[in-house]
Amino acid sequence: MLGPGDDPSIPDDIVRTSGLTKRYGDFDALSDCSVRVARGEVFGLLGPNGAGKTTLIRSLLGYLRPTSGTSQIDGIDPQVDGVGLRSRVAYLPGDARLPRHMRGGGVLKFFSEIHPAGNLDRSAAIAEQLELNTRTRVAFMSTGMRQKLALSVVLGLETPLLILDEPTANLDPTVRAKVLDLVVAAQQRGRTVMFSSHVLSEIEETCDRVAFLRKGRLVHQLTISDLFQRHRVTAKASPDFDPAAMTVPSDLRSKVQVSTVKRGGQPMVCIDTAGDLAPLLTWIDSLRLAGIRIEPLGLRAVYDAVHFGDAVHLGDAVSAGNAGLGEGQVGQVKQDAR
Ligand SMILES: Nc1ncnc2c1ncn2[C@@H]1O[C@H](COP(=O)(O)OP(=O)(O)OP(=O)(O)O)[C@@H](O)[C@H]1O
Numbered sequence: 001m002l003g004p005g006d007d008p009s010i011p012d013d014i015v016r017t018s019g020l021t022k023r024y025g026d027f028d029a030l031s032d033c034s035v036r037v038a039r040g041e042v043f044g045l046l047g048p049n050g051a052g053k054t055t056l057i058r059s060l061l062g063y064l065r066p067t068s069g070t071s072q073i074d075g076i077d078p079q080v081d082g083v084g085l086r087s088r089v090a091y092l093p094g095d096a097r098l099p100r101h102m103r104g105g106g107v108l109k110f111f112s113e114i115h116p117a118g119n120l121d122r123s124a125a126i127a128e129q130l131e132l133n134t135r136t137r138v139a140f141m142s143t144g145m146r147q148k149l150a151l152s153v154v155l156g157l158e159t160p161l162l163i164l165d166e167p168t169a170n171l172d173p174t175v176r177a178k179v180l181d182l183v184v185a186a187q188q189r190g191r192t193v194m195f196s197s198h199v200l201s202e203i204e205e206t207c208d209r210v211a212f213l214r215k216g217r218l219v220h221q222l223t224i225s226d227l228f229q230r231h232r233v234t235a236k237a238s239p240d241f242d243p244a245a246m247t248v249p250s251d252l253r254s255k256v257q258v259s260t261v262k263r264g265g266q267p268m269v270c271i272d273t274a275g276d277l278a279p280l281l282t283w284i285d286s287l288r289l290a291g292i293r294i295e296p297l298g299l300r301a302v303y304d305a306v307h308f309g310d311a312v313h314l315g316d317a318v319s320a321g322n323a324g325l326g327e328g329q330v331g332q333v334k335q336d337a338r
Contacts, residue, residue: 019069045065047213090157097148104134164195230297235289
């Protein structure tokens, strides 16, 4: 029988949690979290400040003892063999602390020697790629330089799993792009990457799947390739437009959700679609709407739906990957602040 977090669509997972919960007093920093990360994928963690991303990561690594539930990395339980588990993971903490008295090059050498998967040449090559001057002492480095140094240490480790907590924080756009290239390169070398970020575009560009955390709960997961198949069609609506009166052909019902939003006081019809757009176009054309705009739905809309209850139908609240629209839903009215 399948337990929580079990998902037959992910036959080979490297990360697995089941009902993972971390409670401080009567506050759940992480609540009943069951998730699986497939070997070789780039997996994103999204959520507002305080959602529980770091708590999940630190519990996975065995730095926090969960109140209940279990987790494994590569089949190892952190509470049973934390040292063995951490030798299989390169971890970039959100607040990486580096020895201030050392020069960059010394830091790279130190970590490549103490970690079983260390590789000084690789770390040095990454530092060069990130254009970091490794002769500078950590104490005299800018915040961004220290982040580059920490990334060089972590990305240089030849572990099967990389866990990066906000890897692009404090970096300029050029360096951000290079870091994302390094994440993709790590995946191409067969490594699994799990990373948290507040930058939706970089999750969209880099990840295969993304999980949304909210108030300690895993509230939604989606596959980015499914997201790219989703569109939002908006058009002007007359003031008396009633979305409930709109008929969606039965064969399209599972692929569309119709609602109305107000933008700048103007009522708009809003049709969210899933899957191939082509079969929907004839129906949309028959509606004789004015000022039609079609745009990719994008992670922003899903993020807003998860966090603010915006008008996007999410499909299954937590599914291992499929964010299909489910039954067509008609008639929501939302005030859109944007
Ligand atoms: N030691 C602690 N004692 C009490 N509460 C804690 C403790 N550590 C974390 N928390 C709380 O747990 C919640 C989740 O924190 P966590 O650091 O996991 O969030 P996060 O999603 O990583 O946030 P951010 O995006 O700001 O980094 C927060 O409300 C935080 O205040």
